[in-house]
Amino acid sequence: MDLFTGGHVGCRGCGAAIAARQAMEALGPRTIIVIPASCMATIGGSGLRTAWRIPFYHSLFECAPAVASGIRAALEVQGIREVNVVSWAGDAGTADIGFQSLTGAAERNEDIIHVCYDNESYMNTGGQAGGTTPFGAWTSDTPSGKPTRQKDMLAIMAAHRPPYLATASIAYPKDFIDKLKRAKEIKGFRYIHVLAPCHRGWGIKEEETVEMARLAVECGLWELYEIRAGEKRLTVVPERKVPVQEYLRRQQRFRTLSEEDLAFFQAKAST
C-alpha cells in the first residue's frame, strides 16, 4: 500500500487516496501509473517531492489510456516484461473528457489496466457535475440538482467486450484487491470502476467516506461484480440490505430529492 505513501496533500478523509493505496497492495512495484488531471494527479506531488514510489506520470486530461498505450508499446519493443501499465483516472478523465482515448484503447484491446476512481463529480475543480453525477445531485453547477441521469459507464465499457471488467468499492478492499490481482494475470484491456466517495462533493462527514461506499453497495445502487469472457459474476452479496434512502438521505447533495425521486432510485437498485 505504501507505494503511495503518507505525506500526500489530499484532503482529510480522501476517498481517492484510499482507493489508490488499496490498489497499490495488489499492483505492486512493477507498475507504471498514468494519471490525468484530477485530484489524484496532483495530491501526490509537489515541487521536487512525491508520494509515489512507482513510476508516475501526471498526463493531460484527455489521454491517459493513449499515454499508457505508448508506454506499453515502448516496453514491448525493449523486451521489458511483467510490468503493469495502468491509466488511473477520475470520472471526468474516464467518462467525459477522457472518453475518446479510453474507448480507443479499449477497442484496440491495449494491454493496460484502466481504473476509474469515481466520486461522481469534478472535485478537483471544486465539485461540478459530470457524466457520472447521479440524477438530482446538487453540484456547484447544478444548483437545483442534476436534471439528467447518470451515464452508465459500466454498460458502455462492457459493450467494448474487454477481457476483464469489474466494479469495486473502497469499502470492500479485499474484493477490490482480488479483482486487481485477477486483472493483472490477464492480457489485454482491463477496466475497473471503483466507487470512491468524496465527502466534500457528497456533503457527508469526512469519517463517513468509507461508510457511504459501503451503503452504496448495501442499498443496491452500486453492485460489485466482474465480467470475464462475457460472464458476469457477483463478487459481493452484502450481508444486509438497506433501502436507498438510507444511502441518499445521508448526503447533502441529495437534499432536494423528492419521494418520487427516491422511488426512481429504489427502482434502479438491484435487489
Add this chain to the structure above:
Amino acid sequence: MRQLLNGNEATAIAARLARVEVLASYPITPAAPAMEQIVRFISEGKLKAKFIRVESDHSALAAAVGAALAGARPLVVTNSQGLAYMSEVLYHASGLRLPIVMAVVNRGLAAPHTRFPDHGDAIAQEGSGWIQLFCENNQEVLDTLLQAYRLAEDERVRLPVMVHYESYIQSHTREVVEVPAPETVDKFLPLHRRPALDVDNPQAVNVVTGPDLYMDYKYRQDKALQDSQEVLCEVDTAYAELTGRSWGGTLGVYRLDGAEHIFVTMGSLASTCREVVDMLREDGLPVGLLKVRCFRPFPGEKVRSLLKGARTVTVLDKNIVYGSGGALAREVRASLYGPGPEGPFVYSYIAGLGGRDVTSEDVVRIYQMVEEKVKGNQEPLPYEWYGIE
C-alpha cells in the same frame, strides 16, 4: 542508392533507416500515405516497430509521449487540423524534454476547408517549444528526419523536433532522392535511451510545481532550445561527412556574395527563389537568397549578420499571423532591429496560402515591385498580400 520518392515516401524510408520503434499516428490528408507506408514496412518485417492505431491525433502524440517517457524512439506523422488538435500535447512533449520527431505535411488550416499547402499549421505552434525545421525538397525531408533524431536525442538538446514539408507540392510529388545505406545511418544515429518511466528507477514525472520552480524549468527549456542551433549545425556537418550532403544547419545561403537585394523564405519557396536568383543574376542584378531551415529556434544573430549589409530584404511568407503579418518577416525584422537605422528595409509579402501557386514569375514580379518602391523611397508597409486583385 537513388530512388524516385515523394515526400511521404521519403518520410517512410527515413523512419525505416532511423529504426523508429513506435509509430503513433491518426490518418489525415495528405500525411496518411506516409503512415500507411511505415505500417507496411512493419508488417513486412522490414522495420521492427509497434504501430499504435490511435483514435485521434491528440492520442497519437499522447501515445508518442508515453513511448518516449518509457525510453523508445517514436515517430508521429500529421498535419494541419491534426497538429492543431495536438497543440496541448506539444507543450507536454517539449516541457518534458522528450526526443519525439514528428513529420508535418504543412496544409492550410480551416476554415474555409483546404487540403493545400501553407505553413499556417506550423506557425500556429511557434511557441510550443519544439524545434521546427522546414524542408524545400524531398531529399531534405529524408536527410532532415534523420538529423532530427540525432538532434532531439542529443544530451544538450533533449527536445522534440517537427520536420515540415508541404502538402502535395512535396508530399505527393516524386523527386530523385539519394537514400543513404542503413549502415551509414546506424553510424550516424546510435540510440540513446533515457527512460523517465522505469520500474527499476521510479520517479514521478510532471508533479505540480509552484512559482519557485516553474520559471526555472522554463528558463532551462528555452536555453536548451536556443543552444540546439549550434547542435543542429554540428549534426548537419556530421551528416555531411557521412553522406556528402549538408543543408547549412540552421540556414541555407545562396549567392549572397555582393547581393544587395536578398530574398528570405522557407520551405518549397526556397527552390523557386533560387531559380529566380539565378535568372536575375544572369541579368546582372545583385540578388541572393537566405533560406531559413530552422524557424525554431530562430537563428536571429546569424540572420542579422547575413542581412545587415543588404540594401533591401524581401521576405516571402507562406503563412499569415492574423492581425500581425508574416511570421518569418516578423522574425527577420526583429533580428535586424539591433543594427539601427543603417539596416536594410524589410519588405514583407504574404504569398501562396492554401496552395495558391507561387511561380518564379511571381517572385520576379515581387522583386520588381520592391525595386520600384526602393527607387521611389517608399518605406515598407508592415506587410502586403501578394496575388490579391
Add this chain to the structure above:
Amino acid sequence: MAKDLPVVPSAPPGTMALKPVAAAWRERHPQIIEGRCNACGECLYFCPEGALKLKETEKGKELEINLDFCKGCGICAHECQRQALRMVAEYTGPQGLLG
C-alpha cells in the same frame, strides 16, 4: 543562475513522506482504547494517509499510529468494528486569537 533541476520535471520516489506537511491540518487524532484493539488490520485499508501500521512486538501484533501522516479524518475510528479507537481533540485550551 537557474536552479539545478532535473531535465525531465520530476521528483524522486517517496520524498513526500520525508517531510509531511499536511499533518498540520489535524484537529483531532485517533487513540487506541486500551484492550479493545485486536490488531485485525482492517483499518489499514481505510486510512487514506498510511498513518496506521501493525508492528510486531513481544506480545504479538500491535496497531501503531504515525502522527506525522495522520490528518485526523476519523475514518479508522468510525470503521472499527470493535470501536477500539477514539478521536481526541488535538488541542486542549481555547484556540483563536490567543492560540
